[in-house]
Amino acid sequence: MHEMALMAGVFDIIKQYTTDLEESRVTKVTLVVGEMTNAVPEALQSAFAVYSAGTVVEGAELLIREIPLTAECMSCGWAGKTEKHLFICPQCSSLGLELKTGRELYLESLEVE
Amino acid sequence: MEIKINTGILSSNDQTAVENKKVFDQTGLFVINMMGSPGAGKTTVLEKAIDILVDSVQVAVIEGDIYTSKDAQRIEKHGVPVKQINTGGACHLEAKMISRVLAEFNLAATQLLIIENVGNLVCPVEFNLGEDIKIAVLSITEGDDKPLKYPLLFRESGAVILNKVDLVDYTDVNMDVLRRDIIRINPGIQIFEVSARTGRGIGEWVQWLLEKVKEKKIRLPKNRVFL
Ligand SMILES: Nc1nc2c(ncn2[C@@H]2O[C@H](COP(=O)(O)OP(=O)(O)OP(=O)(O)O)[C@@H](O)[C@H]2O)c(=O)[nH]1
Ligand SMILES: [Mg+2]
Ligand SMILES: [Zn+2]
Numbered sequence: 001m002h003e004m005a006l007m008a009g010v011f012d013i014i015k016q017y018t019t020d021l022e023e024s025r026v027t028k029v030t031l032v033v034g035e036m037t038n039a040v041p042e043a044l045q046s047a048f049a050v051y052s053a054g055t056v057v058e059g060a061e062l063l064i065r066e067i068p069l070t071a072e073c074m075s076c077g078w079a080g081k082t083e084k085h086l087f088i089c090p091q092c093s094s095l096g097l098e099l100k101t102g103r104e105l106y107l108e109s110l111e112v113e
Numbered sequence: 114m115e116i117k118i119n120t121g122i123l124s125s126n127d128q129t130a131v132e133n134k135k136v137f138d139q140t141g142l143f144v145i146n147m148m149g150s151p152g153a154g155k156t157t158v159l160e161k162a163i164d165i166l167v168d169s170v171q172v173a174v175i176e177g178d179i180y181t182s183k184d185a186q187r188i189e190k191h192g193v194p195v196k197q198i199n200t201g202g203a204c205h206l207e208a209k210m211i212s213r214v215l216a217e218f219n220l221a222a223t224q225l226l227i228i229e230n231v232g233n234l235v236c237p238v239e240f241n242l243g244e245d246i247k248i249a250v251l252s253i254t255e256g257d258d259k260p261l262k263y264p265l266l267f268r269e270s271g272a273v274i275l276n277k278v279d280l281v282d283y284t285d286v287n288m289d290v291l292r293r294d295i296i297r298i299n300p301g302i303q304i305f306e307v308s309a310r311t312g313r314g315i316g317e318w319v320q321w322l323l324e325k326v327k328e329k330k331i332r333l334p335k336n337r338v339f340l
Contacts, residue, residue, distance in 0.1 A: 002203070002204055002205050002235070002236035002239065002240075005203060005205070005207070005236075005240075006122050006123070006239075009122045009123060009124070009125055009126070010122055012125060013118065013120050013122075013124075017116055017118065031122070036264070036265055036268065037239065037265070038235045038236065038238055038239055038265050039239075084261060085261065085264035085268070085298055086261075086294075086297040086298065087268075087297060087298060087299070087300065088297045095296065095297065095300035096300070105121060105122050105123060105239070106118075106119060106120060106121045106122055107118045107119070107120050107121075107122060108117070108118060108119055109115055109116060109117050109118055109119075110115070110116045110118060111114070111115055111116075112114050112115075112116060113114070
């Protein structure tokens, strides 16, 4: 359950942006999480609840924007969603698929009031 | 008010990993990060491999474990420097845990540093340590469905060791399916079929590893010139 460690990273970043913000509260945190990361949204939500308690983030909404795994074929030009993490082209069966999206794992924005 | 951030959640670990890599690259030290389920046979494979490796290169080992130092004690018997890192509950090693123990090794006199990560198919993969290559260890007794269920490890690894092939007749594992799925997840991956019990296939993996160690050393003088 490394989502706790991931959330520690999220809160390190949040802290850098909120130390100067007196009297304000964070109301929404948006994370972008690709399909091919080992981060489970439900586990991230639980970790978020633990880390936000007693901070300016307490009570904020955690929005997780999930990004599908997509790839492009270097042989025939096919582009689309990669099913079951198999990097095999559904059009020409080539194994030369290049990953386009799905490895994202970042803190996109904060909503502060 | 919305504040745009766009910072990677793992950026702090990634930064430390880059610093570790700089230390390794200075002397051309080749570093591998071994990952796989608890009991896949990581330590046993290493014990067998080290006995061959020590004839050609200086090896050092970092053992990651949640609480115990049992694996480090096993490695120590093979006469190579080894440091235990206890994560105290965490399911993976992080780059800063590695940087803290580096001073305890004579890195300049070492050509190959092997890191055995905490036994886990999921968590360690996202945490770069500064290694040159990730190596997955999967025992065939875990089943041929594992690559599809845990694709990221196989996608990110440069090689996979399919261990315990001595047990192939006692399981329903389909080796063709296993190999096919691994290649579909990562066409560039090297697959080694080994038995750490009988020693079968260990020599092939060691040869491949020695080749990598040599390649990194050869690149070194060039880097130095351009510094
Ligand atoms: N039959 C057979 N048994 C093996 C083989 N390799 C390892 N084992 C056994 O599998 C068990 C686990 O091996 P370890 O080397 O401790 O596994 P590990 O991956 O290091 O485990 P953790 O560090 O706890 O994650 C031990 O009982 C080994 O003797 C093999 O090739 N064949
Ligand atoms: Mg072990
Ligand atoms: Zn194609």
